[in-house]
Every structure is written in C-alpha cells, then in structure tokens.
Amino acid sequence: MRALRLPGWKSEPELVEVAEPTPGPGQVVVRIGGAGACHSDLHLMHDFEAGAVPWNPPFTLGHENAGWVHALGAGVTGLEVGQPVAVYGPWGCGTCARCRVGVDPYCENLAGAPVPGGGGGLGLDGGMAEYELVPDARHVVPLPDGLDPVQAAPLTDAGLTPYHAIRRSWHKLPPGSTAVVIGVGGLGHVGVQILKATTAARVIAVDTRADALKLAEGYGADLTLRSGERTAEEIRQATPGGRGADVVLDFVGGDATLALGAAAARTVGDLTIVGIGGGTLPVSFFSVPYEVSIQTTYWGSRPELIEVLDLGARGLVRPKITTFGLDAAVDAYRQMRDGSLEGRAVIVP
Numbered sequence: 001m002r003a004l005r006l007p008g009w010k011s012e013p014e015l016v017e018v019a020e021p022t023p024g025p026g027q028v029v030v031r032i033g034g035a036g037a038c039h040s041d042l043h044l045m046h047d048f049e050a051g052a053v054p055w056n057p058p059f060t061l062g063h064e065n066a067g068w069v070h071a072l073g074a075g076v077t078g079l080e081v082g083q084p085v086a087v088y089g090p091w092g093c094g095t096c097a098r099c100r101v102g103v104d105p106y107c108e109n110l111a112g113a114p115v116p117g118g119g120g121g122l123g124l125d126g127g128m129a130e131y132e133l134v135p136d137a138r139h140v141v142p143l144p145d146g147l148d149p150v151q152a153a154p155l156t157d158a159g160l161t162p163y164h165a166i167r168r169s170w171h172k173l174p175p176g177s178t179a180v181v182i183g184v185g186g187l188g189h190v191g192v193q194i195l196k197a198t199t200a201a202r203v204i205a206v207d208t209r210a211d212a213l214k215l216a217e218g219y220g221a222d223l224t225l226r227s228g229e230r231t232a233e234e235i236r237q238a239t240p241g242g243r244g245a246d247v248v249l250d251f252v253g254g255d256a257t258l259a260l261g262a263a264a265a266r267t268v269g270d271l272t273i274v275g276i277g278g279g280t281l282p283v284s285f286f287s288v289p290y291e292v293s294i295q296t297t298y299w300g301s302r303p304e305l306i307e308v309l310d311l312g313a314r315g316l317v318r319p320k321i322t323t324f325g326l327d328a329a330v331d332a333y334r335q336m337r338d339g340s341l342e343g344r345a346v347i348v349p
C-alpha cells in the first residue's frame, strides 16, 4: 500500500510503498477514509530535532483518522468489518489512572504505552496510508449515524482538542460571558462552532487574515477583530463594563497572542494555550488580572471524542474541509504553511 512517511527530522514527507498491516491479538486494522493534515505535522517536519519528543521517525504521518474496520485481531469483540469508525489518536498504556478514564494524552505509565507520549502518526504509523494498524481496539470508536469518515477525521483532533479546551471552562461561560478565539485556523474555526453549540457565551474571533475572520463570522462569531495594537482594548470594549473576556483560547501560542490573551482576560478568567507556537508569557503578581488561570491543554479524552462526534453527526459542528489525494498531501501541507488553506485539509487515500 502507499503511505506518506516522515523519513527523519527536518525532512519532507515521502510517498512510498509499504507492506499492508495485519492485526495482532486485540488489534484492529482500519481502512482509512480520511486523514486530517494537522499544523503540528509541520513542526514535525521542520522544527523538531532528536530529543524534542520521546520518539523518532520514520513513521507514517496522520494523527486524525477515520475509516472503516478492515480486519480484527484475535479476541476483538464489539466491532464488525466494514463498520465506520474514528480512531482515538493518543495511545497510552491503557491501565494507569489517566488511561482508565480515557485520558490517554496524560498517560502516567509511558513505558507501558505502544509509543511513549505519542500515537499513530506521532511515532507509530498513522493514517496517511490506505490502512492503519490500531494497536488496541479501545482506540476504535464507532461513528454515529450521519457522520462519514471524511467529516469525522478532523473531529478526532481539530474537533477534540478545542472541545476539551472549551469543555473544561464551561463553568466560566454562562449567558452574559465572553469567549475569545485567537487564531481561526484548523482548530480555531472548529472552536468557534463548539462555543456556539455548547455555551451561550458571546464569541469574539481574532486573526490576522480577513478570510479567516469571514470563516469565523460564517460559523456564528458575534464579533471578529483583525489583530493589531488595539485588539485587547477592542475586546474589553466589547464586554459589559469593559471587564474583559471570561475565557481566552489561544490557538496560536506565540508571544504576541499570549500577551493579547493576558491583556484581554477578565479577573478569574481562563487563558488556555492550545497552539504550540512556542511563545512565552511572563506571569507575576501584577502582570495578569487577579485569579486568571493560565494553562496548556493537549488533545482530549475518549469520552469527549464520543461527545464531539455526536455534535458532528447532528450537524452542530462541521469542520470546513478541503480534500486531497495521497499524492497531493504534500500540497496540502504547503498551503497550510503559506496560510492559503481555509479550514482543514483531509487526505483521502
């Protein structure tokens, strides 16, 4: 079969011929219907070096995948060949306290995981191929009616990651509150939809690109702001009494966006860093509003994936998708890199 593989750090991916996987006991092979191209893959190709993460190339790219069950290993029950499924991407040990409640991204027994702190497309072979080997059937989540694998694939990361980041702040987003989405890219445009579908907050979207803001507006953002020097002030002015945003979700994570988030946040608000832009934010007694909580988040839990797939099946959250064939995957990454890609690229092998 054909697979788009990352041959080493600081290198371009290559489309090569590899052997079709076969499932061992407890494993599942999924025929890929869609594999999302994630901005983090660009960091894998261009920025990471040995030692940055606890795994290394070569491996097949693609960590947001959906398709159909193709083959079941010995002992797997509850799944049928041909059934449409999503692949839960972070693969932990399955037995530690985090994994037991479906929070594999924060697995505390990395030595017991199939790859420490990774998954398919992140150290092990992912979904940018005709088939993907999933090392444990618990990572295979049946799709609800009304959702096909191309639509489902981006929900497993571009949907799940913002869903988790928003869900953990739900208690700070009652009617009358304000949520700010910084960066309306692959994750941010889904974040706007999730905020509209699951909270009554007023949603403000911020980006440098007019097209991205138009996209956010189309998904129901109440206000869109082209980021500039006055953006923090503009956000404050748009909140009752100028008090600031209850929750800021930074899908960029650069120095400038973190500073903007801290300047725009309300006291007791949340500033959640989702983007891996590598920026830093000085935190000290007077540098951020009182009791603002600042946190990073990484991906989401398996129960949250089931919830986000439900939102997708009901049409409440629909990532904007551009599809590419496997041989055009490199093109998709190029468009993502130069900022000309709208929404999410999904590779259809």
Ligand SMILES: [Zn+2]
Residues within 6 Å of the ligand: 038, 039, 040, 041, 063, 157, 158
């Ligand atoms: Zn990703």
Ligand SMILES: [Zn+2]
Residues within 6 Å of the ligand: 092, 093, 094, 095, 096, 097, 098, 099, 100, 104, 106, 107, 108, 109, 110
């Ligand atoms: Zn674990």
